[in-house]
Amino acid sequence: MNESVWLPLLVIASSLIPGVIIFALAERRVKLRTTLNLCGALLKMALVGAMLWGVYHGQHYEVRLALLPQLELVLRADALSLLFVTLSSVLWLVTTVYAIGYLEGSPNRSRFFGFFSLCVTATVGLALAGNLITFLIFYELLTLATYPLIMHRGTEASRRAGKIYLRYTMAGGALLLVAIIWLYTLSGTLEFTPQGFLDGIDEQHHPALIIIFVLLIAGLGVKAALVPLHGWLPEAMVAPAPVSALLHAVAVVKAGAFGIIRVVYDVFGVDFATLLGVTGPLVIVAAITIVYGSLRALFQDDLKRRLAYSTVSQVAYITLGVAIAGPIAAVGGMVHLVHQGLMKITLFFCAGNLAETLGIHKVSEMNGVGRRMPWTMAAFTVGVFGMIGAPPVAGFISKWYLGMGALEMDQGWLILVLAASSLLNAAYFLPILYAAWFCEPSGPWPEERNFGRKETAWALLLPPVVTALLALAVGLLALAPFTPLAWVEFVVQREFVP
Amino acid sequence: MVPSSEIPWGALLILLPLAAAILCFVWPKLAVVTGVVTMLLLTLAVGGFAWQLQREGLYQHAVGGWETPLGIGLYGDGLSLLMLAMTVLVGLAITLYARSYFNQKQARVFWPLWLLLLAALNALFLSADIFNLYITLEMVGLAAVALVALKGGRDALNGAMRYLLATLLGSLTYLLGVALLYHSYGTVDLVLLAERIDNSPVVWAALGLMGAGLLLKTALFPLHFWLPAAHASAPAPISALLSALLVKASFYIFLRLWLVLFAPLGGDVALLLGLLGAVAILWGSWQALRQTRLKLLVAYSTVAQIGYLFVAFPLAAAAGAMLWNGVSYLMLSHALAKAAMFLAAGNLLLFGGHDRIAELDRAVQRLPISTAAFALAGVSIMGVPPSGGFIGKWLLLEAAIEQGYWLLAAVMVVGGLLASAYIFKVVGYAFTRSTATPEPQSIPMGMEWAALLLAIASILLGFTAPWVFALLGIGDPFGGGAP
Amino acid sequence: MMNSDPYGALLWIVVGWPLLLAIPAVRRCLPMADYFAILPALLLLLLPMDFSSTLSWLLLGTGVSIDGERRWILATVVLIWALVAMKRRATPHTTPHGQNTFYLLTLAGTLGMVMASDRVGFFSFATLMGYSFYGLLLWGQSKPLEAVRRGARSYLICLIIADLLLFEALLLSAFNPQMEVSRLYLLMVCGAVVLKAGIWPAHFWLNASYRAASPLSALLLVLPVVMALFALLRWLPLGHVDDGVAGLLILITAGASILYAGWRFVQRPVQGERLAWLSLFASGWVIASVGVGLIEPLWWLQYGTLIYPLIAAVAVILLMVALLRPPPASPSQSGDSALWMGRMWIGCSSLSCKLFAGYSLCYKAGLQRAKQLQNGLERRDLIGLLSNWRNATTLFVLLGIALAWLVN
Amino acid sequence: MEKVTLLIMLFDLLLGLGLLWLAWQLLESRNLFKAVVLFVAFGLLMALAWVRLDAPDVALAEAAIGAGLTGALLMAALAKLPSRDKSEPLADEKGHWLLRLALLLVAAGLGYVVHSLPESAPGLSAEIANNLASSGVNNPVTAVLLNFRGYDTLLELMVLMLALLGVWSLGIERSTREEPVGPVLTTLVQFLTPLLILVAAYLLWAGADAPGGAFQAGAVLAAAMVLLLLAGWPLQGLLTGVALRLMLVAGPATFVALAGLTLLDAQLLAYPPQHAGKLILLLEVAATLSIAVTLAALFLGYRPRTNKEPG
């Protein structure tokens, strides 16, 4: 029975310990740092695989550490948390390879990789959290660990971006803290229980619970970049590409979305949330975010800012799926958590490649890139088609389930929103493809670095291609046994079956 | 009741630093060695004391064999153990730091003063006699003044003078309160006073006078005018010492008196204290945000954090002992974090030759350990989760929300946000490059690691709350009033 | 899982083989790639019996099958491909490298559409065929002309909207099967087919492409029309639904497009355009028959099966005309009337903003927006107008309200 | 009420008002030198008040330390101030009426509180009485000071040492006075110094039974040393380095040593009754020595350098 205790701890340690060691490493110890990073990532993948296998067979993993007299630090690996843990550990390995290639020769990499591992530790911890206070601890640790990464370049712009990022996330954290404490005073416990633990609370506390829900969603909405609180995401694009790839497209943004999933399913419980009538407004907010994000993306000339706004709209799908409060929509929302991660990280890797190899930052500079960097643009194209929701790629599956879920709960107008969003996605992604594949390059590339026969360094090229293939495979073999969709159905089936 | 053949750890805690101070005074060449050795012995003594408390519960010892009310009673329970531990932890770091900070001439004076101060603090935390507390307060005050003025310089001298006047005024008012209590109840011993106290005008006057004196020394909002100048202009280890230990010593006495004597009649006085605390949080944080010099920023942050300690008073009536556990935990983590911050700020000042925040030229790359220490300590000051400050803030907020004090809860949260604003302002500037790049002076490793170890300790406090509360509970300091 | 008989594997090879060849690396080591690509399809045609195979794990459980009706369409596709392959062999200059990839991708998409046994598979192969055909259109010539580029762009817009409509229809039908007979479903499918096949209201892309088409792409342009009509037959549950109104509506559009095509054909248009009106004329008749089928399901049950040979015949005629009287080698630069679609868009948006400006929430802001839109329209720089994202959002919201009001 | 008590009542009233008037004059005087002189007078009047309140020990201490030594310190400091602000114009009295009102209220409140205290309260006189026998001395004040609350006195000696350390770290070496000392002062000094030493010795010895004790003796001895310093005797030349520091530390060191010894049988500062008296005497001698030298050093104002030490 004891390995059920140390496995979650080992998963956390597998990125924490290398991180701490790397902090202490001198700058020139490149080989040691790379090996530490890579075997840390591989070890984590192996451990997560073991846990996946265990949870699939009903094994129970839980670690409890006394934090406050009645409150404990709980790490519990249930089906939902493993979904997010698998995503972040897979993408961490890929992004580490990418970061090693991307940061070749740039200063203070020890600091970068130290904080990088800290961020992943926070993300995995946040996913494995068994109660709200553990979630809050890792949620704030994530903010603290991402801040230095945004500031990594040390320019004035990054400082300004860092300040904006903090303003949002700190305010969000404060709201979350107040809400959690208020909830604790009302409910007496913070443990995540499948159908939520609030239905026992008597009637007169319901208005308070509604306010708590609003505060929780506001606190988590900052990281999930819901509309009024999304300001920091486009600003954070000033960070180096691996940071914006793993963190601002996957880890940080998903932390917010994952938090919303936890709050709606494991704190309030779906039917209690609908009873309170809070899911309606959440659907509206998510819809507005989807449309607004895509619309703003339409008018961004800077490639990474366009991808950032697209992330704002795509992450709102997850909130939409959760807020529709139907089983099929839940499947759509949660599976989009994984699919969007794969697709968006591909796009950011390609954007990073373009910036690093050809010095292209603007969409207007991308004419004729397809011929110069065919493999990168091929991966980019797969990512784009995924975003639009074209069938073979992963995006289609999640849009399919979201659409079905919307119909199931007879919210017909949501189909319109999904359609509009796909239209807008096409509107702001296809011109890029058109320019890349079908136009002639207008003049020489801004700062071209050629790598001989290959279009760019292998460490920069391999990750986007791998993630693009993953996105394609996840889309194509959706119903196969060990895919995210199957796992999500396994999760939802436990969530909704009373 | 006298511990049998046991080693009298309590008495040792007081006599050891006194003897060492005398030794240092007579043979200055041995100063540094004696200082370090005494610090290690003190750590051992606190450990022994804690183990003794654990086994035998409350530590009560009549000095000179004379029973109270005639003689002076030493009294050690969970709360004094916490304060002693805090003193030793911060003391270790400061000893490590000061070893390579002072030149030979200054060290000759620093070590005896520092050991006398340690002795006074230990005596203060173990005494249950309010007149004895007056003498220890006076001793602490004078030693602090002498230390602040140690390196000279216009700001330091002005700060020291203002601090001396404030501390003398505080002591005299406190003494007047002691006189009134003695002459109305015939004893100066806390234990006996607790039994004899009743609701007479004398007690109100005593509360007013002693409260005013102690609040002046603790620098609660309206009476905080002397703190920023004194704490910011003092040499680094001394400002760390001041902010971490001294401010807490007078708060400890106020807390003792409040729990033992003044709690029953403290209804609206508690509310006033809470209000002053709230204003202190907002005003201190706002001032800290406006500062352009690093040490002044950290000093104003102390003013704000003291506010947190007083915000708990109005909540005390309804909340159980857990609230006071929260307050003492906040005190402990603030002491460690603030000491780390001042030591880190001292390193940055020594390294860059100035402490203008806007020109912390790439401190992250050039002075990584100190900047890391500052940032980690900042995390604990802000009360952001993985830190000790978070546990304290959580308990306070829980009590505030449970009893419906929305204003206090809001102030605490806004205080946290303001704290994160001014700390990340500094950390932000540590990343960027600045134009003026004076030739940096190298900082010895011991000084940097002293700051970092303290900061890490304040973060680790986030995970050790249950054990600390267990130790804190010995002798039931926050129980039914009677210690 | 895949049923045991070997022919099932053959079906997958028919679709998989061209996909494999589409990868440049693979094609480099096989000389006559385009001929070999059709071989499995040719082989399948020769086998008389029908069979099918489904893979439950692939993309929500898709499958492929072959039966009588599909053989007609498969034959047409193989014919088109053979002619195009021969034509490409005939024209001496080397086709640009990328064109082969798109060429084979389109082939795979078409074969997939023909063989798909369920709607999700059909839809995914349709998108694959659509987007690769767009690539083919653009890379047809060595240096695509402005006219071809404009034609291709309008084709893309139609393609995206059509795919969206098909996706929604797919969702509706997958959600609860009896929705298939609802009018909304029928209208959506017909709208999508109209857009894809270039029937009357959306015929501009076909017209523009034919006008600027080279002899080779003239042949190729037959493909999307045939596939769109085939889609219509696959998606509409003809014979089990008797929705008079929808049928009538389709009949009217078909009639209108036939008349329009005939009238334009008579005006002796430029050589390339004649082919466009001819294909419009023919597909108009097919749509008309489907319309009648909707009105009289019984009639359809009797003669329904004839539609497939009819489509095949239409395709053959078009091919023959394209071969005998090919359009001029260097397509004329005739600047046809401005983008018809663009004009239609401006018209309806100005109408809607006039109509809705009055009722919009903040009256003054609405008016100011309308005025902006108005003078924006005068200046005819639609793109410039839309580039200010506030206008775009208001326009979008207005459209959203209009659509929502229409739907429910 | 007999005439005598009426007379005493009148005297007390007079003394009280005198004290208040003198304090007011002292604090509000325009000239600082005048203020210091008034302060010395105020100290003497306070000594008179202590005698009136049957507190002889305190009277002695006040006279020697409060009036004498503090006055000397004030004079020395005044001399060191930059000349310009010897006679400092008083700050104008703007807007202080609110402060006056507040302080008046506080004083009235305290007065009411003191008035509400019971007429007679035994305090701890009973406990002292029945414990005096075993304390080793029969002067109650010395008993309390050195035995019952010996711990306080230990800390108090430490405070003195603390102040000295502070003064030595801040003090700046001043050249000794150049102009020759007048004959009158030298003869006065030659006559007074032995007398003062004799008085100090007597006070020390008498402390056990009658008013007196370590602090008073120390103060008198310090007065003698200050006189010598003023008369130009190079005391700071003679007493330097370790010797000086040993004498300074004598009192506190013996106290701490004694505390350490008593700690062996785990009872801090508990003198065995049979030779408590002798121990207290030992303590008193050491304390007198170190108090005298400390107070003199405080008056000197800077750390005397041994010739081999540089600046």
Add this chain to the structure above:
Amino acid sequence: MNTALLYSLVGIGLFSLGLYALIVHAHLLRKILAINVMGSGVFLLLIALAKRTATPLPDAVPHAMVITGIVVTVAATALALTLMVRVAMENHRAELSDQSQE
């Protein structure tokens, strides 16, 4: 109005006078004098109230306290005076400069 009460009131008077002078006057020497006067005030109160014992001998504990107080006050005054001299040298006048030098 027995002697104990009279002298206590005088003590309180001295304390208030001293406090007023400490706050009002800017010159540091006056402030130090004010502190000494306040000290004497408190000591006077302590000893006066000790006189209320039934026996002729007053309560000795306050006496010890006052002696300790006097010694502590003289130590504090010595330190204050030295500090005042140093401040006077730095500020060129014996008053506190209000804002710390930038």
